[in-house]
Amino acid sequence: MKDELIKELDHIKQDLINMSDHLYDNPELGDQEYESMKLLTNYLEQQGFQVDKGIVDRPTAFKAEYKGEKPGPKIAYLAEYDALPGVGHGCGHNLIGTMSVGAAVILSKKIDQIGGSVVVLGTPAEETNGAKVPMSDEGIFSDIDAAMIVHPSDLSYSSGDSLAMDAIQFAYKGKSSHAAASPEKGINALDSVIQLFNGVNAIREHVTSDVRIHGIISEGGQAANVVPEYAVAQFYVRAKERNNLNNVVEKVRNIAQGAALMTGTTLEISNYELSYDNMITNKALSDAFNKNLEQVSGKTVLPPKQSYGSIDMGNVSQVVPAIHPYIGFGEEGLIAHTQEFADKTITAEGHQTLANGALSLALTGYDLLTDKALYQSIQQEFNSK
Template sequence: MKTKLKDELRHLEQDLWAISKQMFDHPELGDQEYESMKRLTSLLEKHGFSVETGIVNRPTAFKAEISSEKPGPKIAYLAEYDALPGVGHGCGHNLIGTMSVGAGITLSKVIQETGGSVVVLGTPAEETNGAKVAMSEQGVFQDIDVAMILHPSDESYVSGESLAMDAIQFAYTGKASHAAASPEKGINALDSVIQLFNGINALREHLSSDVRIHGIIAEGGKAANVVPDYAVAQFYIRAKERAYLNEVVEKVKNIAKGASFMAGATLEISNYELSYDDMITNQALSEIFTKNLKQTSKLPIKEAKQSYGSIDMGNVSHVVPAIHPYIGMNKPGLVAHTKEFADQTITEDGFQTLISGALALAGTGFDIITDKKLLESIKREFHNK
């Protein structure tokens, strides 16, 4: 049956490659991926999927589904297709989107025999305000058995961990005055921001080594001779686990409140982007995917790399068994979020990445649908964790 998967993908590969190159040539930022979404959903509809766009109140999000007349597990592949400003597809989302769509269509060609259902979810804005967060919160994964996404990289790595992350904004309001003629009449909002940074730097000594806190002064005043009446700091705060991150965030908020008292400014705290949970890789699912990738790719597969980044796939992994492995583009040392990375996606190696990745994802879905004990072990691990 897996030979049939390979044959079905062969019929698709030129369509997928054309879409990937079109996305490369016309990159679209998060929540603006209208043409990319249209290309991907049009191909899914062509192959019998029922498509709903604009889900979870995100115009460029979609859900495509096709079901067998026989019962069986529901396999979800997640597609990303947002680009980076000034870089284009420097994170390879043109490949992620086409690999997931290719895997979904390929697997759909055999489910009338095996049973089960296939879902492809279009998840916009992974780089900024990931739609997977809303999907996880609003029940999109409620009836899905497993969720998979495959990310291009310099080399192949098994699915690992990512850090939970909150994006917190601290906005201070003071009182403007002439900084030289009447400084005593002003309340310096920028002073609160500076004390916030100082307090956070002091806090670092007393946090576990996995924590990452990094921020900027988004607004700090307009002129040196005017006491700043408004100042804003934005921070990403990350930790290995969501529970500990929540503790760290409370400590930072308390520092922020103290900084407001020190200068006499008022403080407003908000989240300026959605929060990401830590990635919990389902090992049983990861092992079967790795086995399939070894059959479709000649490149070595390394152990999970230590990650200090954050991904919205982490939120998915808290509600359904999930993996987020990496597939190599045969260029060790290649750095993501660069023009060089984007260019590699449209080489012959990029094409092979697309085909090998789509086939490995489809093969993993096939194994889960046809092996009841495998699915049971995946779900048992998920519930135990």
């Protein structure tokens, strides 16, 4: 049967290449991926999938499902298709979206024989305000047995972990005044922000080594001779596990409150982006994918990369068995979020990476649908986390 899946890839490989190259030529930023979504969903509809657009109140999100004639597990492939400002698809989301679509289409050709269902979830804005967060919160994964996505990289790496992250804004309100003629009548909101940064820097010595805190002053006044009455700082606070992150965030919030008390300002704290949970890789599912990728590509899958970033796939992994591995172009040291990385996706190596990723995802889905022992080990591992 797996040989037949390889043949199915051959039938659609050029379609996938055409779609990926089109996405490269027409990049769209997060939550603006209207044409990208249309391209992918039109193709899925042509392949017999039932498509629901605009889910979780995100206009460019979608769910596409192919239900088999026999009962069985439901596999989800997650598609990303947002681009970056300036460098377009410098993170290779044109490949990610088409790899997931390709995997689902390949597997759908055998679903009626083996049973189960296959789903593609279109997940906008991974780079900024990831739609996987509301999808996880609102029960989109409640009937899904496993979720998979594969990300392009320089080399191939196993699915690993990621840091939980909160994006927090601190907005201070003071009172303006002439900074030279009557400074005593002003309340300097920028001073509050400066004290906030000083306080954050003071606690760095007293948090675990996995914690990352980094921020900017997004508003700090308009002119040097006017006491700033409004100032804003935005921070990302990260940690390996959500519980630790919550403790660190509480400390940062207390520092922010202290800065307001020190300077006499008022403070408003808010989240300016969605919060991401830490990624929990399902090892049984990861091992199955690695085996397929090594067979397909003929190259070794390396151990997970140490990650200090945050991904919305982390939220998915909290509610369903999930993996987020990396598939390599075969060019060690190639750096994501660059024009060079984007350009690599439309080369012969990029096209082969696309094909290998789609097939490896499809083969892993097939394994999960047909191997009861694998399915049980995946679920047992997830339920024991």
